[in-house]
Amino acid sequence: MSWQPYQGPRQKLVIALDLGTTFSGVSYSILDPGIVPEINGVTRQFLYFDDRFPAQDNSGGNAKIPTVLYYDQSGDLMAAGAEALDEGMIRSAEDEGWVKYSRFKLHLRPRWAHTQEINDALAPLPPGKDVIEVFGDFYAYLVQCTLTFIQESHQNGSDLLSSCQDHIEYIISHPNGWEGTQQKKLRRAAVYAGIIPDNDKGHERIHFVTEGEASLHFCIDRGLSSFIKDEEGVMIVDAGGGTVDISTYSRTSDDQSFEEIATPACVFAGSIFVTCLAERFLKKKLKGSQYEGEAELIADCFDKTTKHRFRSANEPAYIKFGTMRDTDAQLDIRSGQLRLAGSDVAGFFEPSASSIMREIDNQRLTAKRSVSSIFLVGGFADNTWLFLQMRERIEPSGASLSRPANSPLNKAVADGAISFYIHNIVSARVAKYTYGLKIHTIFNPLDPEHAHRKLNVFTRIDGEKALGDQYSIILPKDARVSKTQEFRGSFSRIYRNLSDLNSVRSEILCYHGNKSDPRWVDTEPENYSVLFTVSANTSKVAKALKPLWAKDGWVYYRIQYDMAIFFGRTELKAQICWKEDVSS
Template sequence: MTTSCNNIRVVVGIDFGTTYSGFSYANVANPSKIEANDDWPERKGEFKTNTVIRYDNDLELVKWGFPALAEKSSRRRSAQSNNSSKVAELFKLHLGKVAEGDRPPLPTGLDPKKAVTDYLREIGKLIKNKVSARWPGLIFHKHVRIVLTVPVEYDEKIRAIMRQCAFDAGLILTLESENLEFTTEPEAAAIYCLENLNEHPLKVGESFMIVDCGGGTVDLTVRTLLPNTKLSELTESTGEFCGSAYIDKEFKKFLARKIGKSTLQLIEKKHYPELQYLIQHFCTNVKILFDGNEETWRSKELDLESVCPIMLQYVNGEERAALEESEWLIELDFETIKHFFDQVIAKILLLIRQQLTDSGRDISAIFMVGGFSESKYLLHRVRQEFSRQVPYIAVPSYPVASVVKGAAIYGLRMDIIKTRVLKKTYGIELYRDWTHNDPLDQKKIINSKEKILFFKRLAKKGTEVNVDQEFKNTSWPSHPTQETSIFEIYTTNAEDGNNCDEPGMKLFGKLELDLPDVNLGTNRPVEFTLTFGKMETRAIARNLTTGSSARANFKLEL
């Protein structure tokens, strides 16, 4: 990658979330003053805006953020009134490992990478305006480092897609720019908590868990506090799609039972903004307020005629008769709402329990961050389940801004992370001598010698690696006249492997290195190096005879 980081004057942290996004910024000359943006289109005073885009019929962006999402309907509005606009939300889930059937629908013809790029472009415009207004004369692509947060389940290929989207959105000047860095969402939250240790009883050598509860994902990481206010990663970070948006999904299932599944699907197709207005009404008046206390909780009523009158045009049959009898009021009692939450919280508790088991040591604290962490019921359930095992379970100040502020802190102090744990096993495909114990059909004759391809492990899953730690292997040409050396890098979730075509092996990257000086025969060593620690793994092959080198190219397909 190009080196342009010596000129960095400003750091911007971007929390590109599934349901909400935000950014923060700070000048390297005053690193203690990190500001989280709270001035958005049509909305002020909040640290985040909705991760939503509205397009016209030609898939040209019309609105983004909060203005693109919710729109109150009118009973007089015709059934065709909203066909001129298409709303895209939850499109970030299309990048993750969500089952095809569980992926949220997108407008016909919309590539999720286009939606990501369009959103980053719009939030990028706002970032550039804020930065230039605060520090006139600053050259954005030269003086600004961007730190983009991603879920822990994003592998290197998806991060490469995010880099491509950031480049296409104009956030960086070249695809290889080192002015763009990545960190995971729980890692950024851990860094934020680290900067606020004076509020919490945590000592050097103690370990703590971050549970980042967002809209789409819940991500977890266990870190150990090291001397000089640095962090090491104790266990492999984990994550699952069980954020607060899945409570909305449970509400939609409930709504489908009241108005009919086909009716809900029709309204979702024809009047998506109005349906979202209803869901936002549920979030504001029910979901956010629910505390799980049955003694004080009072049932809530949704007035469909008032909140989503367009719905009245579509409900028929038994459902219409029942709703007319109730005057279009839907009751949400305690048990119903609790069921919405419990379906999601059960998955979060399971993730926490697994991390506690994997850590193999005492955990001194659990910090709940992210927008969903402000749920009193969620905090109550976590404390109820784990308070005997973990003495300190807390929600730090400004949990909604913890990730975005932590991203900026990381950009200011990238040495704050001492180690990370590898999520996969890495290796390369090489030749070795074939033996009679090897499969006969895999034998290859190279330069009159019997050879076989095998998986050469370089780094094992679960290994705690230092930032910029290198794993090397030296090899030689297979035959004297070989003019190029091709390295194929593979990953697996297993701890090792025998060959690269066995189940679970995936091609991670590929590079090709020229091998001149054939007069030297096979005496032309090549050093292959994988460098870990930062969020983007680097792979380089170097010809030790000539000094030339090549960098791996990674596939970008979804």
């Protein structure tokens, strides 16, 4: 799809921040009125805090930024990104007792993703730090280095930053499975980082996009739309370090946009889980030997080299970790290299591959159209074994699997996030979960569900017998939602005192369970979570309310309102709506 000249009234700087589990990426675009935008990557090495450059190999513009931080014992940040892996910095960290932190992204995972397997892959947070502060520290590092890169790379870089500094727009990507709770924390992290002020205007400068949707934009920009057959679907598999995000789309009839045709998925099957299994295997293999204490080091060497080069279960794999003097025939160690059977290494990959394929099969089964094209992107997509295994399992079913050529796959999300902001091609999405409110309802003794809860009946202030804990659905899971579409539900509140109706607050509850029509919060409370709270000043309409009489003779007041939910772009929003001054 061809891009049009930017139509905004003034020059604008847009920065996309892709904070990944193992590696991160940054892209940006300078939007000038009347000029077709371009996506730029930060391809030079990322800066030290003291303005030196680290030894980071970014040949070919493949800017992979390690998602690593060093804190001292007091919780102060000492190093981040590429500099944290510099040999001199590592030596300083050992001398000063600094602690290295990585994989912290997974601390922000939704409640449903708190499994033992994921917990085992996590490191504790720094002392005195919560996940928002750690995210904020890394965002501050990414933005600081990006602004320095822009200043040094553009002829008028200083003037550009001076004119745009107070209205830079940021696009923050996140896994498909993250929702409003995680988005709220990411926005707070941006405030903590100091990249936006903590007010409404500052908050509006943060935009969110799922990693799956960003990857779709990346693939389309790289010309892969020509491989998409008319009337059929395309699946995007973004395989990263922690999560694998799977999204399915089809081209609309006007050929100008795409719409989701299946519920997007997020599986915790990224490359770190391959490394975790390798480390577990190595600890068992080396137990009781002189190399027992080297298991974590060898696993780290596997993670950096062997894992990326592995191709076939029929060929042995080698982990280079020591010197020429490191030899142990019983352990298959020779000249500092540990030999592993290819079948053992394939076993490290197999659980992730199986999880990915299960979700691919599920989405193909539930998609509104047949899926004929599957695009694999993300850092994990570079692994040849994974790609060949997926192709072997996918192509006999009639679908094709491909990776974008001549494009660093780890840049897909950052570049795609910029494209999403400028040229948003997704016109409709599928609700990942069910959204609604917890309400009271009038007790009906003839309803078996009500009769089952008769001990919980209470008398409302209007004198009616009622039950709580009922769930009123506003937006059901799997519903198709266009950019401008609203989903509404009607509700009411009753109070004895009119002053209590000067404001209304309601919690939007998200249901994560498997029921297609959940109606009672008390049956599986662990599957409900508060997404956010919506509040409104209703003092004006409250003044117009007429008194009502309860069965006991007391006066009460009722306010009626609608709760409207809509997606907008990729961030769920809600509004409280009511009518007033109808007579005029």
